[in-house]
Amino acid sequence: MISRKVLIRNACNCSICEQLRAILKGHFHCDVRAAQNNRTALSMRDWRPDLIISIENEQSIEEMLGREPDNPTLPRILVYCVHSNSSNSKPVIFPDDYAEVILTPLNESEVLFRLRRLLPQKGSNDDKAVRDSLLKTLSMRGMVGRAPRFLDVVNRVPLLANCDVPLLITGETGSGKEVCARSIHYLSGRSDKPFIPVDCGAIPANLLENELFGHQHGAYTDARTKQRGIVAEANGGTLFLDEIDMLSLQSQCKLLRLLEENSYRPLGSPRYLKANVRIIAATNADLPERVEQKSFRKDLFYRLSFVLEVPPLRERKSDVPLLAEYFLSKLVHQNSQVKIFSTGAIGKLLCYDWPGNVRELHNVIQQAFFFARSRCIKPIDIDFQDRSVEPADVTNQSFSESKRLAIEKFEKEYVTSLLSEADGNISKASRMARKDRRDFGRLVRKHNIDPQAFRGEYEYAS
Numbered sequence: 001m002i003s004r005k006v007l008i009r010n011a012c013n014c015s016i017c018e019q020l021r022a023i024l025k026g027h028f029h030c031d032v033r034a035a036q037n038n039r040t041a042l043s044m045r046d047w048r049p050d051l052i053i054s055i056e057n058e059q060s061i062e063e064m065l066g067r068e069p070d071n072p073t074l075p076r077i078l079v080y081c082v083h084s085n086s087s088n089s090k091p092v093i094f095p096d097d098y099a100e101v102i103l104t105p106l107n108e109s110e111v112l113f114r115l116r117r118l119l120p121q122k123g124s125n126d127d128k129a130v131r132d133s134l135l136k137t138l139s140m141r142g143m144v145g146r147a148p149r150f151l152d153v154v155n156r157v158p159l160l161a162n163c164d165v166p167l168l169i170t171g172e173t174g175s176g177k178e179v180c181a182r183s184i185h186y187l188s189g190r191s192d193k194p195f196i197p198v199d200c201g202a203i204p205a206n207l208l209e210n211e212l213f214g215h216q217h218g219a220y221t222d223a224r225t226k227q228r229g230i231v232a233e234a235n236g237g238t239l240f241l242d243e244i245d246m247l248s249l250q251s252q253c254k255l256l257r258l259l260e261e262n263s264y265r266p267l268g269s270p271r272y273l274k275a276n277v278r279i280i281a282a283t284n285a286d287l288p289e290r291v292e293q294k295s296f297r298k299d300l301f302y303r304l305s306f307v308l309e310v311p312p313l314r315e316r317k318s319d320v321p322l323l324a325e326y327f328l329s330k331l332v333h334q335n336s337q338v339k340i341f342s343t344g345a346i347g348k349l350l351c352y353d354w355p356g357n358v359r360e361l362h363n364v365i366q367q368a369f370f371f372a373r374s375r376c377i378k379p380i381d382i383d384f385q386d387r388s389v390e391p392a393d394v395t396n397q398s399f400s401e402s403k404r405l406a407i408e409k410f411e412k413e414y415v416t417s418l419l420s421e422a423d424g425n426i427s428k429a430s431r432m433a434r435k436d437r438r439d440f441g442r443l444v445r446k447h448n449i450d451p452q453a454f455r456g457e458y459e460y461a462s
Contacts (some may be wrong), residue, residue, distance in 0.1 A: 007047070017055065105329050147316030160306065166278070168308070175310045185240075190278060199242050199243060214231075215267035238277070241281045320354070324365055344417065347419075368383070419444070
């Protein structure tokens with residue numbers, strides 16, 4: 001396999017350089033070299049790279065505009081570093097000898113597409129490896145996180161994609177069950193066929209069977225034409241049944257036949273039809289309890305024996321900054337409007353318990369993006385919409401209990417704020433607090449705070 005060669009120029013921004021290096025090596029198997037300045041880059045001409053990536057800021061771009069391009073025949077990408085402390089609002093003019101311009105913070109999916117288009121193809125085996133790696137990354141682009149419990153889910157997704165069996169995904173509302181289901185579908189052999197989600201709770205029970213299996217002409221009074229059901233539309237692909245606990249017992253019986261025999265009967269039809277479809281079900285209910293209450297069939301529950309449990313966001317708090325940056329970068333890309341988080345805003349996000357999970361976090365970030373008064377999103381711009389999460393009613397508590405809760409709240413917010421300012425460095429944060437490092441470390445452990453979450457090196461699961 002012939003390796004492509006990529007030169008990263010002006011690699012003084014170590015974090016961006018390392019992000020690019022990881023993408024190039026991990027997904028494209030490139031030979032990557034970095035040059036700290038233009039003089040070093042020019043000395044590497046004889047190496048003959050296939051692609052040049054320049055990391056530049058506004059000042060260096062202005063300097064570049066005044067000189068001739070040194071080799072305009074090479075494909076080039078310009079990574080423009082947007083600085084939060086820049087007060088210059090004048091438009092930036094980019095050199096026209098660059099094929100692509102990418103703004104920071106880097107969006108991995110966007111970078112992959114640009115690289116895929118610009119890097120030359122050098123052999124079918126290599127090309128297949130790139131395609132496979134790209135497919136995997138894009139399939140799991142919504143699986144953002146590095147908390148141990150979440151990584152357990154991430155690691156199981158490719159395994160579940162390779163076994164074509166019915167699957168049950170459990171987890172609280174908004175925790176990301178459909179994201180997992182889509183990832184499993186697009187990593188499976190069914191990826192070129194439809195993925196069709198059905199919200200079982202949103203369709204009336206008397207219509208759900210008709211929606212799923214369709215009907216024949218004359219099956220009932222208003223059935224003037226034949227109608228294909230969702231199962232037929234999903235043939236060859238994946239049918240995602242969200243809130244499966246909302247199915248009636250009659251519908252559960254018909255779904256069980258579909259799972260066991262790959263067959264179903266449309267309403268009014270005298271014969272069964274074959275279906276090649278994978279069922280992925282999801283629920284936020286306690287199905288064993290529903291089985292005990294006889295509102296969910298025991299045989300259907302056992303048929304869904306492969307279970308993937310998605311943890312709630314409060315049990316992977318260290319992923320909150322990663323998810324917040326991920327959602328913010330998508331909004332920046334979609335709206336061409338650069339905004340960043342202040343450390344205080346990240347601290348406020350970490351102090352909340354997120355009863356609505358990832359979906360609630362997404363909505364909060366979206367609102368903060370559009371309503372923030374400046375380019376920097378501050379704590380005042382973070383508004384939690386769930387009104388059921390109210391402060392404790394202190395009138396029913398003793399003085400000592402109220403005092404204990406107030407101290408715990410202050411400690412957690414104070415430690416979180418200092419770790420944000422110190423980029424997760426406990427020694428630096430303890431000095432800022434004028435407190436012994438061991439005592440400060442005890443506070444960090446007491447409140448179950450992960451210092452890694454403040455270090456600013458955002459990793460996207462892939």
